[in-house]
Amino acid sequence: xxxxxxxxxxxxxxxxxxxxxxxxxxxxxxxxxxxxxxxxxxxxxxxxxxxxxxxxxxxxxxxxxxxxxxxxxxxxxxxxxxxxxxxxxxxxxxxxxxxxxxxxxxxxxxxxxxxxxxxxxxxxxxxxxxxxxxxxxxxxxxxxxxxxxxxxxxxx
Numbered sequence: 312x313x314x315x316x317x318x319x320x321x322x323x324x325x326x327x328x329x330x331x332x333x334x335x336x337x338x339x340x341x342x343x344x345x346x347x348x349x350x351x352x353x354x355x356x357x358x359x360x361x362x363x364x365x366x367x368x369x370x371x372x373x374x375x376x377x378x379x380x381x382x383x384x385x386x387x388x389x390x391x392x393x394x395x396x397x398x399x400x401x402x403x404x405x406x407x408x409x410x411x412x413x414x415x416x417x418x419x420x421x422x423x424x425x426x427x428x429x430x431x432x433x434x435x436x437x438x439x440x441x442x443x444x445x446x447x448x449x450x451x452x453x454x455x456x457x458x459x460x461x462x463x464x465x466x467x
Contacts (some may be wrong), residue, residue: 312356312357312361312368312371312375312377313372313374314356314446315349315352315353315356315372315376316349316353316372316373316374316376317375317379317397318349318352318376318377319345319346319348319349319352319372319373319375319377319379319408320375320378320387321346321379321465322347322376322379322384322445323342323345323377323378323379323385323438324379324380324383324384325378325383326341326345326380326383326390327341327379327380327382327383327384327387327434328383328384328386328390329385329387329464330384330387331384331388331390331391332382332387332390332391333428338429339390339432339433339434339437341380342377342380342435342437342438343437343439344374345373345376345380345438346373346377346437346439346440346441346442346444346445347373347376347441347442347444347445348439348445348452349369349372349376349442349445350368350369350370350372350373350441350443350444350445350447350448350449351369351445351446351448351449352372352445353371353373353374353446354368354369354445354446354449354450354454355366355429355443355445355453358457359368359446359450359452359454360411360445362449362450362451362454364449364462365412365421365446365449365450365454366443366444366446366447366450367443367446367447368448369442369443369444369446369447369449370439370440370442371454372446373439373440373441373442373443374435374436374442375436376438376442377434377435377436377437377438377439377442378435380403380434380435380438381431381432381434381435382430384427384430384431384434385424385427385428385431388423388424388427389423389424389425392419392423394428395412395418396414397416397418397419400414400419400459401413401414403430411448420463425464429450438453453464
């Protein structure tokens with residue numbers, strides 16, 4: 312579970328960083344695909360004996376992977392915030408015919424980082440839930456027919 316989660320965290324960091332720089336609305340999609348894939352990977356490597364155990368391993372790995380995505384999202388939010396700034400953000404709102412009051416530097420950063428933090432927390436919950444689903448799906452398709460992993464596998 313830990314190995315799958317850490318691999319997913321590295322991939323999630325890079326994908327979330329790229330997604331934030333392109334458009335921040337893509338981050339939940341990253342959590343969806345990453346959580347599901349890492350959940351299956353954790354179940355394949357751990358081979359739990361029950362469907363509940365498989366879902367639990369997938370949920371843990373999905374949460375770890377999504378936490379890596381959260382870190383990438385925060386780094387991307389700061390980079391994106393430095394590129395855009397409060398003046399360009401206000402200009403984008405005006406182009407969309409949305410009236411906004413004057414945006415100060417502090418308000419801009421609170422909204423930018425705070426909003427990304429809330430979206431990232433949602434992505435972690437989504438990654439954990441879909442990791443559980445991935446682990447459960449693996450168990451239903453393949454895991455029922457395989458013996459559980461030996462506790463001595465890989466030791467000499």
